[in-house]
Structure formats: C-alpha cells, structure tokens
Amino acid sequence: MELKNIAVLFGGCSTEYDVSLQSAASVIDHLDRSKYHFILLGITREGTWLRYNGSTADIRSDTWHTYDNCIPAFISPCKNARGIVELSGTEYRTTPVDVAFPVLHGKNGEDGTVQGLLELSGIPFVGCDTLSSAICMDKATAGQLVRAAGVETAASVTAFAGDDLDPAIREAEKLGFPLYVKPSRSGSSFGITKAYDKQALRNGIQAAFSHDRKVVIEQNVTGFEVGCAVLGYSEPVIAAIDEIELTGEFFDYEEKYSLRTSNIHLPARIEPGTADRIKAAARLIYKTLGCRGLARVDMFLTEEGRIVFNEVNTMPGFTAASRYPNMMRYSGISYPQLMDRLISLAAAKEEANHETRC
Numbered sequence: 001m002e003l004k005n006i007a008v009l010f011g012g013c014s015t016e017y018d019v020s021l022q023s024a025a026s027v028i029d030h031l032d033r034s035k036y037h038f039i040l041l042g043i044t045r046e047g048t049w050l051r052y053n054g055s056t057a058d059i060r061s062d063t064w065h066t067y068d069n070c071i072p073a074f075i076s077p078c079k080n081a082r083g084i085v086e087l088s089g090t091e092y093r094t095t096p097v098d099v100a101f102p103v104l105h106g107k108n109g110e111d112g113t114v115q116g117l118l119e120l121s122g123i124p125f126v127g128c129d130t131l132s133s134a135i136c137m138d139k140a141t142a143g144q145l146v147r148a149a150g151v152e153t154a155a156s157v158t159a160f161a162g163d164d165l166d167p168a169i170r171e172a173e174k175l176g177f178p179l180y181v182k183p184s185r186s187g188s189s190f191g192i193t194k195a196y197d198k199q200a201l202r203n204g205i206q207a208a209f210s211h212d213r214k215v216v217i218e219q220n221v222t223g224f225e226v227g228c229a230v231l232g233y234s235e236p237v238i239a240a241i242d243e244i245e246l247t248g249e250f251f252d253y254e255e256k257y258s259l260r261t262s263n264i265h266l267p268a269r270i271e272p273g274t275a276d277r278i279k280a281a282a283r284l285i286y287k288t289l290g291c292r293g294l295a296r297v298d299m300f301l302t303e304e305g306r307i308v309f310n311e312v313n314t315m316p317g318f319t320a321a322s323r324y325p326n327m328m329r330y331s332g333i334s335y336p337q338l339m340d341r342l343i344s345l346a347a348a349k350e351e352a353n354h355e356t357r358c
C-alpha cells in the first residue's frame with residue numbers, strides 16, 4: 001500500500017503557539033507510520049514557516065526551530081503544486097501532500113486563515129472550512145448565529161476599540177456583575193477577565209483589546225460547563241459528554257493545563273435525558289456554524305437544566321490528556337482510530353467539494 005503524505009502543521013503566530021506544540025506532538029506520535037508518511041511544517045511564533053525533520057520531543061520542548069536542518073518551506077496556493085514548496089540549495093522543490101492536518105490553535109491557524117490557503121491549494125485538510133473556522137473563532141458572531149438557531153446564549157454587549165466605551169459599559173452594567181470580558185477572537189482563556197465592578201470591567205475591556213479590537217462582555221452563567229466532541233460530516237458522531245467541575249473562579253489558562261483545582265468528569269454527572277438534550281444542542285450548533293470534520297462544542301448546563309451555548313473550538317486541544325480525544329476514546333474511538341477517521345473525512349470532504357465545484 002502506498003503511504004499517504006500527511007502534512008502536519010504546528011506552532012503558529014498565535015498566543016496558543018505552546019498549546020499547538022503539545023497537541024501536534026501527540027498527533028504525530030499517534031499517526032500510524034505504516035500508513036502515513038509525515039511532512040512536518042512548523043510555524044514559529046513570529047510566523048516563519050519551516051520544514052522540520054526532527055523528533056516530537058524537540059517540538060514539545062520548543063527547540064525544533066533551533067536546528068540547521070529546518071528548511072524554509074510553505075504551502076503553495078497554486079493548485080497544480082498541491083503540496084509544500086521548500087528551498088533546496090538554490091532551487092525550489094515541491095513535495096506533494098495528500099492531506100494536511102493543521103494542528104494550530106487560535107489566531108492565524110484556527111481562524112480560517114490557514115484554511116483559506118489550504119482551500120486555494122486544493123489540498124484536502126482536516127477540520128472545518130474557511131468560513132466555519134472564522135465564524136467559530138469569533139465569539140460574537142458565533143453567538144449571534146447560534147441564538148438565531150434557537151439555542152440560548154449568555155446576554156452580552158459588544159465593544160469595539162476606538163469607540164466611546166461608556167455606552168457599552170452602561171449597557172453591560174445593566175446585565176449585572178460579575179461579567180465576563182473576552183476578546184471576541186482568542187482562546188485558552190487569554191485576555192479574559194471576570195469583572196466584579198465597573199473599574200474591573202473597564203480594565204478588562206482594555207486588557208481584552210490587546211488581543212482583539214472586538215470585545216464581548218457576557219452575563220455570568222451559573223451552572224457547570226459541559227463539552228461535546230463532534231466528529232464527522234453530514235451525520236456526525238457525538239461522543240460522551242464531559243463536565244468541568246470548577247472550584248476556582250473560572251477555567252483560566254493555568255487551570256486548563258494544570259487542572260490544579262478543577263476536575264473533569266467523563267462522562268458528565270447528568271441524567272440520560274439531559275445528555276440527549278445536550279447532544280441535540282451540540283449537533284444543532286455544529287450544523288448551524290457549518291462545522292465539518294471535527295469540533296468541540298462547549299456549553300453550560302444551569303441548575304434549572306437550561307443549556308447555554310459558550311463556544312465552539314474547531315481545533316480543540318489534542319494532547320493525549322486533552323478533552324476531545326478523551327471523549328472520543330470513552331466512546332470507543334481510540335486516538336489512532338481518530339487520526340484515521342479525521343484523515344479519511346478530509347479526503348471525503350474533498351470529494352464532496354469536487355462534486356459541487358463547476
């Protein structure tokens with residue numbers, strides 16, 4: 001059997017660069033070497049693209065880019081190249097790619113930018129397309145669409161950098177403290193403040209503006225957080241639901257990656273009927289936002305049993321301990337099987353695109 005050339009993209013010009021390194025190293029470790037030939041394409045924090053030939057240990061420790069064997073390389077937008085172009089001596093060499101796996105989180109990777117490049121290139125790729133990735137990255141836009149589809153969202157106000165902030169602050173105060181102040185496009189809880197008073201709200205908005213010119217101020221949802229790992233295309237698989245038990249303020253960066261004071265319960269401690277309602281909401285959200293391939297849909301379950309949308313991660317964390325692969329594993333899909341499914345879904349998506357093209 002001929003090996004498929006899989007290009008794994010990692011790193012990225014994003015605040016979530018470090019998370020991507022950990023996710024990508026796990027993805028690479030779990031890809032079956034008897035089926036796939038890997039082409040590793042690292043993107044530094046500064047946005048330099050390099051072909052890398054070393055170990056996953058050096059990806060994890062962020063030393064991968066220090067080696068001389070890293071070669072400047074990039075994905076060609078040109079459809080007849082359908083691959084990676086790299087500088088070899090004084091010549092450009094093209095390596096064809098069968099499927100690209102952008103294991104990139106946050107800006108410049110999970111937000112439709114890299115997906116746009118991959119769509120131009122004609123290379124099938126794992127995950128959501130340009131539009132869906134861009135929508136899911138933008139909490140304000142995703143929230144509006146999900147609300148229009150009939151799923152409850154937290155009441156919110158949006159503020160834009162450069163505008164007079166006072167009207168937005170007055171509107172937000174009416175929602176009642178505490179308030180969540182979030183960059184509309186960010187991840188891993190970067191730039192998020194839980195504001196208990198007007199001064200903290202104003203400071204929180206300024207802090208969020210360092211990540212995005214659009215900021216969402218949300219009413220606090222009391223309840224617990226539940227996640228749904230969704231895999232597939234028109235009839236997606238929805239894995240067992242997990243639940244985050246928080247004892248601290250909120251699921252911030254430190255907590256997400258240390259789980260020092262929080263606990264993840266898999267499956268969530270909920271009634272089967274509630275689980276069915278959560279899965280139905282996740283499916284509706286996935287479809288509404290045009291997701292394909294995979295996504296983790298995050299929601300809140302309130303004490304009264306209301307389901308409130310939080311956000312969709314189109315490239316959720318992928319370490320061996322991450323929520324998405326854990327939920328899939330619990331539902332009978334092992335990490336290596338998940339890799340195979342994602343890669344074949346990418347190829348199937350490309351076939352479907354061909355049918356609708358021209």
Ligand SMILES: Nc1ncnc2c1ncn2[C@@H]1O[C@H](COP(=O)(O)OP(=O)(O)O)[C@@H](O)[C@H]1O
Pocket residue numbers: 154180182186187188189190192218219220221222225250251252298310311
């Ligand atoms: N409206 C809200 N009510 C209660 N908790 C919230 C709300 N918004 C965010 N949080 C808390 O903040 C965390 C991070 O917010 P989230 O919107 O998921 O951003 P990120 O994309 O950075 O993960 C959530 O996991 C949750 O703990």
Ligand SMILES: [Mg+2]
Pocket residue numbers: 188189298311
């Ligand atoms: Mg989140």
